[in-house]
Amino acid sequence: MVRKRLRISQLSGRDLLFAVAPLVFAVAAGLWLAYQFVKPAPPDTLVITTGDPEGGYYHFAQRYREILARDGVKLEIRTSGGSLENVARLMNEDSPVEVGFVQGGTGSAANAPHLVSLGTLYYEPLWVFYRGPREITRLTELRGKRIAVGGDLSGTRALALLLLAVNHATQPPTRLVFEGGNAATELLLQGNIDALFVVGSPEAPVIQRLLTAKGVRLMSFDRAEAYTRRFPFLTPLVLPQGALDLARDLPAKDVTLLAPAATLVAKDTLHPALAYLLLRAATEVHGEPGLFARPGEFPSGKDVDFPLSDEARRYYRAGPPFLQRYLPYWAANLVDRLWVMLLPIVALAIPLSRIVPPLYAWRVRSRIYKWYAKLKAVELDLEGERDAGKLQKLLERLDTIEDAVNRIPTPLAFTDQLYTFRLHIHLVRRRIAQGLERERGDTLPID
Secondary structure (H helix, E strand, C coil): CCCCCCCEECCCHHHHHHHHHHHHHHHHHHHHHHHCCCCCCCCCEEEEECCCCCCHHHHHHHHHHHHHHCCCCEEEEECCCCHHHHHHHHHCCCCCCCEEEEECCCCCCCCCCCEEEEEEEEECCEEEEEECCCCCCCHHHHCCCEEECCCCCCHHHHHHHHHHHHCCCCCCCCEEECCCHHHHHHHHHCCCCCEEEEECCCCCHHHHHHHCCCCEEECCCCCHHHHHHHCCCCEEEEECCCCCECCCCECCCCEEEEECEEEEEEECCCCHHHHHHHHHHHHHHHCCCECCECCCCCCECCCCCCCECHHHHHHHHHCCCHHHHHCCHHHHHHHHHHHHHHHHHHHHHHHHHCCHHHHHHHHHHHHHHHHHHHHHHHHHHHCCCCCHHHHHHHHHHHHHHHHHHHCCCEEHHHHHHHHHHHHHHHHHHHHHHHHHHHHHCCCCCCC
């Protein structure tokens, strides 16, 4: 009798696919679910609102733009009338502006609940320049004068009016002129006003010009401590004699100034990755010691008018995030966004992968095991059977079973199951042959 050759292979692709399919489906479902929690990618463009192009805010924004460009983020600079306009832009949900410079004391969380602070950047002194032969040390001495208090939307104007008001120096005959920057400077130099208020860093071109202008004096506050008790956002600063120019002895003596702190304020929707990028830029720009700052004093999370953002709080406590310390910005951001995708692999793929081998083995063996039912049926029909014709039919059924089993593709590792089944077939065939031998009185060959 011709037997078909056994179909032996190293591995059964169909069975392996059957065993792996549940694992793939479970992991795919887990990845899809995890993807719903993946953070959106940060935008590659950020809009910042500054102030007058001649002011310090605009100067620092240009430095920020250079730093952010190194990581592929474009910083768009929008000039403005000053801190009040910057706060208004940030409060406008439809405005593309997401971050801006704000002078301390010009806003609060009560009036702008959706704004957060990224920290204070540097002291921003209030400079009061005036003309006249007599030294002035108190704002009460400006009553009845022509005073430039800054533009309509500037932080300078808000601070100047506040300080003049507590000194009862805003009512007539005092004349308030709502000009600032270069326009107010020209008015003072030409003698059209008697004094002007300006808030800014010592390096600002307007301040440098006024410090060296002939006939212009700089006021020193003799009650600075009293102001800081009334207005906690102010800090007393001493400008030492000669600190601005030793050769020309500028200033000619120590000058006490009052200073709010410049802060970086953002919408609470600012992407965390951009917040950390801005904080790193602020550290690079403002972290060096200066005329009014000790090394490492700025940026700082102290003395802010708006609540610190979560990113700023973590940054000032522990520094940049772990990934940003060792990876480029784009790589750190990608890993930070997609780490959640590892959860399905760890939680599903590893445990479920343990059931693949048993499932694969069961799948292969099941194709052989199901023929044992037919073999058992032949053996039951054989019990007590004496008719030679019926025995011959049982033998044909047995041949059919063996031929079918030989056609089953069987991986090499499971051939022992196949040969064991063939051995059982041989035992049943031998019993049938013995029955035929008794009935016919001759011996049949047994495979």
